[in-house]
Amino acid sequence: MIHFITLKSIKNRKFTAGLCMASIALSVVLFLGVERLRKGARDGFTNTISKTDLIVGARSGPLNLLLYTVFHMGSPTNNIHYSTYQKLKKNPMVGWTIPISLGDNYKGYRVVGTNEDFFKYYKYRGDESIKLKEGKPFKGIFDVVLGSQVAKELGHKLGDRIIISHGLSKNALYKHNESPFKITGILDQTSTPVDRGVYVSLYGIEAIHIGWETGAPNEDKLVNPETITKDDIKIAQITSFLVGAKNRILTLRLGRYIGTYEDEALLAIIPGMALQQLWKTMGYVEQTLFLVSLCVLVVGLLGIIISLYTSINERRREMAILRSLGAGPASILGLLVYESGLLVFLGSLLGVASLYGCLFLIGPFLESEFSLFIPPQLPDVKELIFLFSILIVGFIVGFIPAIKAYKNSLQDGLTIKI
Amino acid sequence: MESQSSLEFKKLKFSYKSPSIDKKPILEIDTFQVMKGEKVFLYGPSGCGKSTLLNLVAGVLKPTEGSIRVLGHDFDLLSSSKKDQIRGEKIGYIFQSFNLIPYLSVKENILLPLWMNKKKDTSSDNLDGILKSLNIEELQDSEVVNLSIGQQQRVAAARALVGEPQLVIADEPTSSLDKKNTLEFMELLLKKWEEKRFTLLFVSHDETLADFFEKKVSLEELNVRSGKEQ
Numbered sequence: 231m232i233h234f235i236t237l238k239s240i241k242n243r244k245f246t247a248g249l250c251m252a253s254i255a256l257s258v259v260l261f262l263g264v265e266r267l268r269k270g271a272r273d274g275f276t277n278t279i280s281k282t283d284l285i286v287g288a289r290s291g292p293l294n295l296l297l298y299t300v301f302h303m304g305s306p307t308n309n310i311h312y313s314t315y316q317k318l319k320k321n322p323m324v325g326w327t328i329p330i331s332l333g334d335n336y337k338g339y340r341v342v343g344t345n346e347d348f349f350k351y352y353k354y355r356g357d358e359s360i361k362l363k364e365g366k367p368f369k370g371i372f373d374v375v376l377g378s379q380v381a382k383e384l385g386h387k388l389g390d391r392i393i394i395s396h397g398l399s400k401n402a403l404y405k406h407n408e409s410p411f412k413i414t415g416i417l418d419q420t421s422t423p424v425d426r427g428v429y430v431s432l433y434g435i436e437a438i439h440i441g442w443e444t445g446a447p448n449e450d451k452l453v454n455p456e457t458i459t460k461d462d463i464k465i466a467q468i469t470s471f472l473v474g475a476k477n478r479i480l481t482l483r484l485g486r487y488i489g490t491y492e493d494e495a496l497l498a499i500i501p502g503m504a505l506q507q508l509w510k511t512m513g514y515v516e517q518t519l520f521l522v523s524l525c526v527l528v529v530g531l532l533g534i535i536i537s538l539y540t541s542i543n544e545r546r547r548e549m550a551i552l553r554s555l556g557a558g559p560a561s562i563l564g565l566l567v568y569e570s571g572l573l574v575f576l577g578s579l580l581g582v583a584s585l586y587g588c589l590f591l592i593g594p595f596l597e598s599e600f601s602l603f604i605p606p607q608l609p610d611v612k613e614l615i616f617l618f619s620i621l622i623v624g625f626i627v628g629f630i631p632a633i634k635a636y637k638n639s640l641q642d643g644l645t646i647k648i
Numbered sequence: 649m650e651s652q653s654s655l656e657f658k659k660l661k662f663s664y665k666s667p668s669i670d671k672k673p674i675l676e677i678d679t680f681q682v683m684k685g686e687k688v689f690l691y692g693p694s695g696c697g698k699s700t701l702l703n704l705v706a707g708v709l710k711p712t713e714g715s716i717r718v719l720g721h722d723f724d725l726l727s728s729s730k731k732d733q734i735r736g737e738k739i740g741y742i743f744q745s746f747n748l749i750p751y752l753s754v755k756e757n758i759l760l761p762l763w764m765n766k767k768k769d770t771s772s773d774n775l776d777g778i779l780k781s782l783n784i785e786e787l788q789d790s791e792v793v794n795l796s797i798g799q800q801q802r803v804a805a806a807r808a809l810v811g812e813p814q815l816v817i818a819d820e821p822t823s824s825l826d827k828k829n830t831l832e833f834m835e836l837l838l839k840k841w842e843e844k845r846f847t848l849l850f851v852s853h854d855e856t857l858a859d860f861f862e863k864k865v866s867l868e869e870l871n872v873r874s875g876k877e878q
């Protein structure tokens with residue numbers, strides 16, 4: 231009965247009720263959205279690289295090193311000598327390595343130079359290895375393996391020839407017209423940045439740059455793809471490399487050894503620890519957003535209180551009618567408390583629906599641009615507790631106008647003295 | 649003899665519990681009785697304790713002194729919630745104006761008391777009968793805002809009567825109506841009274857309506873305290 235009357239009453243004040251519900255909805259979207267982004271980011275980052283003990287690169291910022299090596303974000307400031315890498319590779323503490331060479335670009339996708347160790351040792355999401363959907367890893371100088379997303383978005387198949395440009399921007403000034411590459415493999419989807427990579431051998435990367443030492447093409451020295459062999463190419467530098475220590479316990483020691491390596495200024499980071507730094511920074515942003523969502527919630531609740539409170543006067547007649555029909559002052563109180571709670575409830579539903587709507591719309595964008603995968607799953611326990619709490623608060627807040635109406639009702643009885 | 653009366657006051661006194669300097673009662677009635685099935689015309693100007701009396705009869709106020717029996721119940725002794733229940737089940741109330749809840753349809757307004765007091769039967773035959781007898785059959789699904797004041801008052805009467813009440817209190821129901829609507833209202837209400845023989849307590853300052861009633865009571869004379877400062 232109370233529900234029926236309340237529903238009709240809300241319908242009658244569609245505009246104000248709608249505004250109240252919109253504020254609540256906004257607060258819900260903010261709170262739940264931030265929560266999900268937070269989780270998605272953490273899961274996404276953690277899943278991208280596992281079982282790697284160290285990442286080694288030229289001495290720069292640790293977060294930087296992590297981001298450009300693993301997440302294809304940002305650019306390396308400096309390279310390291312290939313000779314250094316080869317020496318460190320032989321260190322008895324080292325179990326396996328994967329060399330990474332960055333700097334090229336294919337239609338906006340990062341070109342990654344590496345070797346067969348990538349396919350052998352790289353792990354993500356726990357214990358998953360890189361698998362090929364079709365074709366084979368590169369063998370020849372100009373063989374290319376595409377990440378699943380690159381192949382899909384650009385519509386490439388095995389055997390296609392592609393042109394790789396120098397530098398990282400999509401609209402590179404110079405294109406390596408002289409060195410066409412052939413696609414020999416396409417990777418399975420990993421839902422990590424690997425999907426957006428274009429993988430070539432280290433020889434391939436170097437071959438592109440022969441004649442480009444100054445940064446611009448030197449006509450005399452350009453490479454003839456038909457005649458060149460691996461012996462002709464000397465790999466001088468790589469950007470960074472991933473390391474799996476022989477034994478987990480050796481990680482710190484190995485890291486310190488590399489960090490204090492005399493022959494070259496190197497930086498060795500433990501991926502997990504670098505991520506912690508990222509989370510700390512993100513943590514401040516998240517806290518701020520959380521406070522913002524609380525503020526919006528407070529505003530929404532205030533809106534409900536104001537809306538109901540100001541309606542009390544014009545509803546005095548309505549209350550007197552209900553009283554004449556047998557409603558007690560407690561029912562009048564209950565009516566307003568219920569209306570407040572119902573507004574919050576409907577606002578929350580609207581918020582949750584909007585959240586899924588947003589995820590549906592922006593999800594693909596987040597995934598392709600930031601490798602941020604936010605699964606549209608049903609609300610978990612923490613989210614349900616939040617929703618339940620604001621519902622309770624909604625009812626409690628309703629007592630403010632309700633008690634006033636209660637007192638009015640006692641005073642007015644059936645005859646209102648205006 | 650007691651069970652034959654609908655309404656009975658004995659040494660009734662009422663004063664508001666407000667912090668006023670003199671606690672003189674607003675209402676003081678030595679004795680008053682209305683029998684079952686009677687229709688009473690209670691008249692008097694405003695300021696003579698009319699609202700207080702109606703609130704007491706409806707069980708919304710409690711007398712400061714004395715006893716008041718409504719439909720066989722000791723209203724001076726019962727709890728508020730019990731009185732609310734009795735009011736909902738056995739009493740029909742018609743206000744002077746603004747009787748209807750604006751966001752419910754006409755039909756919903758009329759059926760409201762039945763929904764609120766679940767013991768009643770909500771069959772549509774009953775509804776049709778009431779609508780017909782008050783000349784509002786075609787208004788069933790109309791919106792309240794579209795009704796004229798005359799129509800509104802008749803809908804209010806329908807609502808008061810739909811639950812087959814034993815006592816109907818009409819608080820100046822025609823004071824907002826013109827002559828034609830007043831006569832129509834009186835005709836229809838009294839026809840209903842003839843049919844159902846509920847007790848009718850009709851309050852009004854319009855003394856031209858007195859002719860519709862055999863029993864006429866002046867509130868001014870009834871209330872020992874009337875005319876005095878409140």
